Amino acid sequence: MLATQTLVQKHPKNMKVDVRGRLPPGATAKDLALHVMRCLGTAGGTGHVIEYTGPAIEALDMAGRMDNVVQLKASEAGQLVTWGTTPATAIRLDDALPDPAAIEDPTRRKQTEQMLRYMGLSPGQKLRGVPVDVVFIGSCTNARIENLRAAAEIVKGRHVAAGVRALVVPGSGQTKAMAEAEGLAELFTAAGWEWRESGCSLCLGMNAPFHDPDGHRGRPALAGYRHGRSIVPPSW
Known part of the structure; x- marks a missing residue:
């Protein structure tokens, strides 16, 4: 080079x-993306x-869109959460966690064992x-103005439960300014949320790095998703 x-x-x-x-x-575009990763792997x-084609893709707004053919059913996506340290671990709340003993591939079996142990979860358990x-709302892909508006609709009229810490980190300075101008910041803070400065946060361990009760925290590189079992990660 x-x-x-040249490369x-x-x-x-x-x-x-x-x-x-x-x-x-x-279900949103984020659930659809997690479903695709669950099917294909990261x-x-x-x-x-x-x-990306098909009626479900065409129905997405621009904020949601960002010779092998993979054909998926949008109805199978649903509202998904990730239980492990990779987006490919997306499941529904009532789905059972995988049993490593049933996984033939040794690499995937070892990875699943490590994730279950790290997150303090058990095979067959439901989330x-x-x-x-x-609860953390943030990261570049989950704290756009559209995300904050959708979250505000859920937060409106409610309050963070006792014993739970809730943080919002807008994805950019422009997003933060827009949210504040629309009154979203005031709505979140009134409901007991922390309104933080924009930028990388829990994913990267920046913006006043957070340690959970087990001592875990956001880390760079491959460990970026490993926050600990008690934290709702950005992909939820």
Whole structure:
């Protein structure tokens, strides 16, 4: 590269992700993205240029859109949460957590064992009913003005439960200014949320890094998703 000022790249393959049907009530583009990652894995698109098509994609607004064909049903997405340290661990609240003993691939089996142990969860357990200590709305992909407006609709008229810490970190300075001008910041603070400065936060361990009761915190690189079992991560 230093000699030629060029990089050698392989010609990428084509992949088409065709999403049929409609998203169920309450599901958003984020749930759809998690569903795709759950089906393909976080490395499923490596070496490919991906085109997203289908009625469910066409129905998304611009904020939601950001020769192998993967055909998915939008109705299977639902409202998803991630239980592990990778977005590929997305499941519904009433789905059972995987049992490593049933996974044939040794690498995936070891990874699943490590994630369950790290998060303090058990095979077959369901996430509904797991106590929540911290709720975090933030990161570049989950704290756009559209995200904050949607969250504010849920927060309106409610208050953070006793014993729970709730934080909002707008994704940019412009988003923060827009939210404050629309009265969203006041709504969140009145409901007991902390309104923080914009930028990278819990994902990267910045913006007054947060430690949970077990001593975990946001870290850079691969450990960025490892916050601890008591924290609702950005992808929820």
